[in-house]
Amino acid sequence: MIQIRSLFSRWRGIGLAASLATLAVLGVRYLGVLQSLEWAAYDQFVRWRSSAQLPPDDRIKIVTIDEPDLSAGGQALISDRALAQVLRALAAQDPYVIGLDLYRDLPVPPGHQDLVAALREIPNVVGIQKVGHPSIVPQPVLKELERSTASDFVVDGDNQVRRGFLFLMGNQGETIDAFGPRLALTFLEAQNIYFEKLSEDYWRLGAATFKRFGGFDGGYVRAHTGAYQLLINYRGSGQQFEYIPFRDVIAGQFPPNWARNRIVLIGTTAESLNDVFPAPVSGIGLFQSPNRLSGVEIHAHIIAQILDAAQGTRPLIQPIAEPLEILWTLAWSALGAIVVWPGRIRESLPLFRMGSPKWQLLGQLGIMLGLLGVLMGSSYMLFVEAIWLPIVPPALGFITAGGAIALYNANQVNQLRLKNEILDRLANVDGLTQVANRRSFDLYLQDASAQAQKQEQSIALILCDVDYFKRYNDTCGHQAGDDCLRQVAQALSSSVKQPGCLVARYGGEEFAIILPGLEQAQVEAIAVTIQQTLVHLALPHPTSAVSPQITLSLGIAIAARPQPSFDPAQLIRWADQALYQAKEDGRNRYCTVWVD
Structure with missing residues (x-):
């Protein structure tokens, strides 16, 4: 039971800090503050993974419409006649499906x-419409033939496209397939791979299981989850698919079997048509220039993702469950607290036991x-294995817990320092007069004497006694006596400014001043300054036999060059003899003993 309590006590602080x-x-996180940071980390992971270039996906071909194609047609959009010509040229090569x-x-x-005739003649042409606001209606013939799909993407708050759709709901409540998934399914159905609904949130397609995107998946917070969304698993940056310009297809300048048994997309890459979007693989990295992906390229990435997942070659990106994310954050918060927490756990590591506190701190930071x-x-x-484990919450928990413990430790150290200062003051400072006490005087005299011997310099001691202090106490009272001693101590302290000197209360109404390294004239000048300070202080002493004010008798002892055999107690005896002589000579004066 005792061991359990000890273990609980040891881990209680860590558990509290981590929690x-x-x-x-x-x-x-739930306020959404971390969402943009997590998006940035996600995008960086995508770019790092994209550095391992994959060969172009041969299953998907793209016919691009760029600015030269528009210029060649002499108008802002490709004409219906030119489009019909290209559709027939591609259909002649027997592709699985043509995505328009x-x-x-x-x-x-x-x-x-x-164009209308071509769309009716070619059964595997699939077109697009826009479901979201503002909506764009489908091509009438393709709508009639039920070959119209939704081209919508999900644009996140930072304008990046990270999510697509499997299907959406139309204005009349009807289900509308998304463009990319519809083309991928056409390809897979030729291989006898079909969608199987497992539940409202789960679908199976070959080797892949699709899960409906949730509002708190990964780094998202209260994300829009309408329809059936999925994270886009981009293949990588650079040219991931084979492209042919629209004008080359019209001119018949493309390989004879280029489109056979392929998914062929026709889309614009022209900036003037504004069908380009920021995406994680097109962002600005440390060594990347800014660019954007065209809509047709994003659709191609979605198609490739579904084909790979269904065939078991590249899995879908799966965020970990939210409870596991919370536990992951808690674990890293606890680890941050353990690293900084003082005690056996941290000190068991050799790095924390080496060198000075400075090196220990550097080791801790390392x-x-x-x-x-x-x-x-x-x-x-x-993430390389297609598992999205958020990094920002655990990193922030790690830093927060460690920082909190560090602040707690710093506060504890500061409190301990203050307590030690108080104890040191109590041990070395006289409580009444706030100058050094007898213990501090004895220690300092030993050290100063040893230093004087080592440096072959003089050391002086002044013993000060308040004249007729007992009469003052008896007449004015002990409180007045205490106040008198306090003011005398302040007068002594203000009169002795030389570095290395010490003013101490020696006992009762006696004070002692240690003066290392001063000549006789300097020491006696200090004695005169002390007497003048008391004159200016003008503390009344009605029962004094030498003055109506408080006065001091001072005994000065100076050891010119103390030898190794010198005993500091001898200096006290000499000063005491000088003090006795000053009193014998009438008080309110000083006497000096100089010893070579």
């Missing part, structure tokens, strides 16, 4: 009827930075 740090971090990532809600003359590196490395390694 409070975790609660604070979770509170900040162009809005065609209105005719673009010339050749509208030619371990904390190293552990933060471990946190980042472990999170990144899991």
Whole structure:
């Protein structure tokens, strides 16, 4: 039972610090403050992973419409006739599906009827519409033939596209397939791989299980979760797919089997058509220039992601469950507290026992930075395996718990220092007069004598006695006597300004002043200054036999060059003899004993 209590006591502080740090971090997280930081960490992981370049995905081909294509057509949009010509050229190579990532809600003359005919003739052309606000209606023929899909993405608060859709709900409550997933399913169905609904939130497709995106998944906080969303697992940066310009297809300048058994996308990459989006793989890294992905490229990434997941070659990104994320944050908060917490746990590490406190602090900071590196490395390694383990909450919990313990330790050290100062003052300072006490005097005299011998310099001692102090006490009272001693002590302290000197209360109404390294003239000048200070102080003494004011008798002893055999007690005896002589000579004066 005693061992259990000891263990509980040892870990109680760590547990409390870790719990409070975790609660604070979770509170900040649920306010959304950490969301942008977690997005930035997520994007950096995507870019790091993208540095391992994959070969272009041969299953997906893209016909791009760029600025030269628009200029060649002589108008802002590709005409229906040119589009029909390209569709027929591609269909002749027997692709699995042709994805038309162009809005065609209105005719673009010339050749509208030619396009309508081509769309009816070619059964595997899939078009797009926009479901979100502002919505764009589908191409009428494709809507009639139920080959219209949604091209919408989810744009996060920092304008990055990290999420796509499997399907959405239309204005009439109907289910509308998302563009990329519809094209991927067409490809997979040719391989007898079909979607299987497991529940409202889970679907199975081949080797992959899709889970509906949640509002607090990963680093998100209260994210919009309408329809069925998924995180986009980008293949990487750079050219991930094979591209051919629209004008080359019209001219017939593309390989004869380029589109056979492939998914072919037709979309714009022209900046003037404003179909480009910021994405994690296109962000600005340390060595990357800014660029954006076109909508057709993002759709291609979604298609590749679904194909790979269904075929078991590249998994979907899966955020860990929120309870596990909380436990992960708590564990790192506890680790931060352990690193900084004083006691057996921390001191069992050799790094914390070496050298001065400065080196121990540097070692402590080094371990904390190293552990933060471990946190980042472990999170990144899991991300490479398509598991999103947030890094910001545990890192912040680690720093918060460690910082809280460090502040607590600093406060404890400061409190201990203050207590030690108080104890030291009580042990070395006279409580009444606030000058050094007898104990402090004895120690200082020993040290000063040893130093004088070592440096072959003089050491002087002045013993001061308040004249007729007993009469003053009996006449004026003990409180007045105490006040008199306090003012005399202040007068002595203000008269002795030389460095290395000490004013102490020697006992009763006697004071002692240690003066190392001064000549006789300097010491006697200090004695005169003391007497003048008392004259200016003008403390009344109605029963004194030498003056109506408080006066002092002073005995001065000076050892010119104390030898190794010199005894500091001898200096006290000489000063006491000089004090006795001053009293014999009528008080209110000083006498000096000089010893070579």
